[in-house]
Amino acid sequence: MHAHSDSSHSHHNHDSHHNHHDHSKHHDHTEHHRMMIRDFRQRFWVSLLLTLPVLLLSPMVQGLLGFQFQFPFSDWVLFALGAAVYFYGGWPFLTGLKNELQNKAPGMMTLIGVAITVAFAYSAATVLGMEGKTFFWELVTLIDIMLLGHWIEMRSVINASKSLQTLVAMLPTKARKLGQDSTTEDVPIDELKPGDQVRVQPGEKIPVDGEVVEGKSSVNEAMVTGESKPTTKETGQKVIGGTLNGNGSLTVAVQQVGEQAYLNKVIQMVHQAQEKKSKAQNLADRIAFWLTIIALTTGFATLVAWVSLGQTLVFALERMASVMVITCPHALGLAVPLVVANSISMSARNGLLIRNRTAFEDTRRITTIAFDKTGTLTRGTFGVTQCQSVTDEWSDDELLKLAAAAEARSEHPIAVALVEEAHHQEMTLPEAKDFSSSPGEGVKAQIEGKKVQVVGPGYLQAHRIRWPQPDQQNTSENKHATETRVFVLIDDRPAGRIAMDDEIREDAFAAVKALKAMGIRVCMMTGDNEEVARKVSETLQLDAYYAGLLPDQKLEKIHEFQQQGEFVAMTGDGINDAPALAAADVGIAVGSGTDVAAETADIILIDSNPLSVVGLIGFGQSTHQKMIQNFVWATGYNVVAIPLAAGVLYQQGILISPALGAILMSLSTVIVAINAQLLTFPKEKQSQAN
Template structure:
């Protein structure tokens, strides 16, 4: 049986073609309610069936016989067979129509054989004892098992349903006359909406008025509130905290971040897994075994001199216990859980097979700018060269640079702000063309200049640490008061704090860490040394990146981590392409996996989740097939001489228990 049909069977079994399943689970809910209803009705009818069955009466030592009681038993059993067994009877028709017999075929054959034999006994067509009570309890247990399985399937996709429910239904659209409440679907790009404290952002947009912080945990996995001010983007579904803001709508409908996330998650949950191919083949083999062993068991017991009823019971038990329900769920449930779990933590899987390959990665190649680094200039070193300390040196430099918009100047000012320093006022700013800037700070004339200015003035710097920073490719800025050298600053693209932990985690897993950059060799060597990278490739043109990845791929199973734009060819070339820092632009076509958060540590999370996901798949496949090695011989009656006999109902319990175990094991992936 093709296991991919399993959910479709569950949705459709037991009901006429009167409804279509809703994309996000309405049909699943209808089918779930249908199984529950059939289970309840069948269980209620099973009570009088048990009381009227001679076998049960003999076992408990009571007698309940009245005129027509045997025909009442037949009528009740017929209702249970048709109403309770309808999902399986409808299922066998669908499976045989597509020439793919599966679990529904096995159950339908088992209950039909049991019913027809027992009815023939009641009508006097054959001798022996009927087993209507076993038929009824078997159907009850099968319905219960299906119901539990369907709840597990729905539970595995519940995170996706939660994503769907995140988006609010209405928004406060700002108009010339104030604000009006409108349905979200009526918003258009360019509209402005007010988002009050505690409300959810209705669509993707940009803040144009006010400041606040927002909780984006359900969307990006970022646990801390994210500050928002004019110019910052907001994501539909995020929860506004303390401030009231006005945002201009940029994206609506299918273009929004959340809509793209939902589409990616659905696509990944539906995409095929390599392990699924194995499960499909194993399921088909199990069906063949069940039907053939069932037939052999039936024939063997008849030839051994047993009654027709006993042979039918053994054969039915074999077919019931061999039903590959657990096998059909083994991989799809793990896929659903892992994909939803990944989305909740900011990992969007676009290609299931690539995600599964991630468990065997031997090397990860990172792009530098914007991936391992922040992509902005910042102060990496402060070198006091006079009697003042680092903080005072930084205060004076920030005061001089505060009027400039140059990236170096912005980096110096930002460094002072991050240290919480109070920057003094400055005036009479004056540029030194091509060399720096000077200003008066508290009556002192301070200059922030380049090494070229010092050369022109004949000022020598004899400090090995400053010289080493220059050799590393860092930008060095000097601070002077008059001609007195106060100190120096080294600036470079700031290495992310998370990058060190990401590299350490990956190397701890035995994965080699490399870097690919178009930057000069000195800067690349500094970053590689700071992070403890195994290798680096510098001064690589964008057109050459794919070639370098191909070279690495000849030595190792490799992942490429980049921004998904300039690195697109390299992402495609790698065994696993990971786009990092995509923000709200989810649709990065060249990547197999998209990291919503701009955090390189999530690469290690991909490897870990891939390994754990594969382990769960293997565990489920082993359990779903392995228990049959013991169960099938017991069902066939090989230990009947030792007094061990398994009834069809007991076989159904064991079979259902195996599917529940598989479902629970898949859910344990969340732990």
Template sequence: MNANSSHLHEGSGTGHAGHPHGGDAEHGTHGHHAHMVADFRKRFWISLILTLPILALSPGLWDMLGLAAPLAFRGDAYVLFAFSSIVFFYGGWPFLKGFGEELRKHQPGMMTLIAVAISAAYFYSSAVTFGLSGMGFYWELATLIDIMLLGHWIEMKSVMGASGALEALVRLLPAEAHRLSPDGATEDVPVNDLQTGDRVLVKPGERVPTDGVIISGQTILDESMLTGESKPVEKGEGAEVIGGSVNGEGAVTLEIRKTGDETYLAQVMDMVRRAQESRSRSQDLANRAAVWLTAIALSGGSLTFIVWLGLGRDLEFAIERAVTVMVIACPHALGLAVPLVVAVSTSLSASHGLLIRDRAAFERARNLQAVVFDKTGTLTEGRFGVSDSIPLGDLDESACLRLAAALESQSEHPIAKGILHAAEARGIVLPAASEFRNLTGRGAEAKVEGHDIKVVSPGYLHAEGLSANDPRLEKLAGQGKTLVFLLVDGAVAAAFGLADVVRPESRAAVASLKGMGIQCMMLTGDSQAVAKTVAQELGLDDYFAEVLPEQKAEKVKEVQSRGLTVAMVGDGVNDAPALTQSDLGVAIGAGTDVAIESADVVLVRNDPRDVAAILGLARATYRKMVQNLLWATGYNAFAIPLAAGVAASWGLLLTPAMGAVLMSLSTVIVAINARLLGRSGVTAESSPPGK
């Protein structure tokens, strides 16, 4: 990697050292890059001010314009030399220093080209000042340095801006917290002093100081900056909260569970930093191209110099052509092409709760052909829900659900919760239930509004000699759904079909992925009937049922044997082997537990639509990389011959300063193109794989 891309790449990281509470390493690294930006800004302005008298004292510039120099006096050449020397040594110092570092590393690159170009211009002009025949071009030297300093200043600001979302994460945590002592008193302490087990008070409008659990109070939390979830989340006693989230209108007391490196925010920042620093194939391609371009520029500059001298042109003209070739051929934009896109895409994904752990795997995501989802907890909510209500007597559906839910309000069974949730979703007001009693293994009973109400299993009906005849019941059983029956005063009144609730987002996720040309499949330990029902409901291309956890990796391998590039999406726990086997492992719904080593990408929200979003971002990122690489290399391929003077017979000659302008323009275009990645947002795209 050339020197420019190295320092830019370093700048793209957060500098996080594992501690989100203002660690020295984090702030030290950030301060170092801020100092570099300030240094380039200072050198640019001072050099620009000194350039004004240089321009006024340069006879070559005014001769070219057909005007008389505004400043001409005895000894003006030495004054011009003095000002130019300051600009060369002060303004050009970062490039001269970088040249030395590249030589020590035996990696000539952009700094080498700039240093050679400005040194050739300066020492040739100095020789003219002290007696060599010719025309110096101090003004070109000064403007070249000015433009290079300005370009570096803009680039470094762009790179630091690319990590703006991560720097915002640093500022999410408050400096102090209200710690509660055993006697109930409150003391304000630095967040760094909090320990696991401490209790803290979070007042309305304040930020949560670190990860913990609510032990008293209820509130609404804004976690949008952390998880990308725009909708505020209501939380009460026993709920986990993330450090950095914004408390709503209710005061809550937390018990600290995680501090320092263990916190969600610390892990997110460390994950993002490592992702930004990880190398990818595109990055390696850019680095190799930069080395070749460096060699081409140096040899091209030398050849240009020799050819023009051989054609009888004077030394000044030959040097000017050689200098222009070396300036315009700098792999400046090329060094920025990939690292800046990496910084922007990683920050963009992090701000939306899409955490990239492995850049190379993320880059491969653009070529995915199949996505295999774990069912429970990924495509479904992992809880029972009422999918069908079938009245079998005189009562209508709402009345049956009302009575069943009144009974089940006294139970903690998953089926009971499913029926109760269905009634709540419809806004049904429940009557009181009394004399509740469990019927072990068969159901439950209670008195509701003077009636004997039971919710029982099919086995209870069979044992009691009761029957429920309806063709719809056989269909539900064939779909693998759980059936329970409502009895009112001993008579069968209704049947309820319950199943693991399919997430509404799953349908949109599958539709988006299929629109991108990606096959969607499912793994589940459930029966064939259940798997088939879910697969048909979502429109999946294939499914695997009755799969044990240890068999999931084999199923992923089976899909890969079809010649498909596969992503596995699961919860990161019993799916770990399958996540590792896949070409892209995606852990979904990680919540506060983001330390999932088996996944390449961690999706904070439990929303399968984010799978399509991360694949869409991977494709958009790759396109930006390709666009930047094509622009940078194509620009140089066009500009180098022009700088060498192939169009001189048509009167078209590029001065070193104009070469610097065009080169900086190329760099700015690359930077803007990378920044435009954020304009499109993190959305799935319907382009074919690999495009």
């Protein structure tokens, strides 16, 4: 669609052109999907309206309802209405029939196409003077039900992914390029070349991959590395495009732009992993394929058999049409979509968004589940776990109050945690004057005439400050021993320590236990350091953990598991998890995370509760059971009905007319639909775990 117009302005440099192109391709796909849904909906309602007069004019229906309604040329009116529904309502199936035959893959569309064509041709022939009964009403209701089934099915498949757009949106488009006389000008990223220098102000996204040549700042790389603490960047250190600059300004020498940039490579990885995934075909199509083959062969064999047995052509055609109509994999066509539509809406009410049906149906096959740590098993935010004064001058509360007041103007996660804790305890913070903060050093401020400093362990070492060991040394190993400590100095004398922690979620314990009870291996992958990872892993009693991983290493780990024959689910919330989420057999994004994670995952958990993963797997199992029940019913019914429709028991006086065939078919569809409604969300899993 847009591809053509793209090439007309290809004097853009290649990179921007490439991104733009991908973008529009994606956009087209989603738009195309929406148009098809609208198309089916419209065809369904129009066909349904035309069906009412067809039913009134049909002798069979009149016979059932016990009234007569005939007028000159009523046959021709019936024919006209039937033809309208056949061509307008049946159009998607007729084109589908053509495509399937061209691709040598006859399936549902072929069967529907052939059945409606046989029904139409036969009915048309009777109107034109051939001996026999018309079955226009079966034809039109057949088309109505098929349109409805396809419309429901397409609506239940969530629209194609917007992940690449989301990722592209994270890349800044402009950069502040440094000129000769240290003036800056805003230029599009595409125009930068390796070696150029760009200036990044506090709070801005870093536009390119490069190396810091001047300045010092803390950079939040959580979206790329998953590391919960911002990392300090100074001269000589590498930065990644798309990450968020903190409180200092940096000058960066450009190294990679466009296709070569790290985030762009992540985009490519996601794209490839998704391409692979979309080829997963549904079992229903395979069964429908075989049913089609069986129906077509049986149908034509029936025709030939009866004619050669000396029956009239009308009788033989009727048998053939009955076989086609009855085998029409209606119930089968709805067996899956109805369960899916029901399970998708039910999931949404329970906080699960399903984006890839195949993956959702496959949750029952999971043998290994890998959790990202930050934001998934842990909260991803620092919380104050302990505040301990080391002198008698200050109480623990006063210590927290002064520390929070000093940090009140800093944006650092540690500062945020201190201030939040103070607010939580409803403290009024005194005014801080002469506030200054420097990465790695900490903050200092004048509060109520005292000089208050909040510093890290590095500062104590650098200034050779001896820290008094408090007598009541807290020896009990902290349950969540992933903590960060800061130290408070008042007038340059040690006053106390405050411990903060990226806390393990309460629900993580129950979730790990429940997953292990299902026989699933639970491991953790994190960009965080070895020590933190080990402690979280021991606390939660995980089967394994892998620390210090970059996104591509997470991806490799997933592949490694898959090569060992594991069926892998990945749960995460950051851009750093996106490639792994896309490559895993089932990718589960946890809600509070970035859009990108959500867009590359198969399933999104709106809350970040690890327990939801347990509910999800349980629900995947019950959804699958419902589908199997529907399959068995839909195919089992065919096994019995096809021979009867073909006239196997004709001597015994048992014969299924096309009309009865259509009724039976509709009935089987109704049974399948009712069964789909009986699906329930596993509540007991949640309550057991709590």
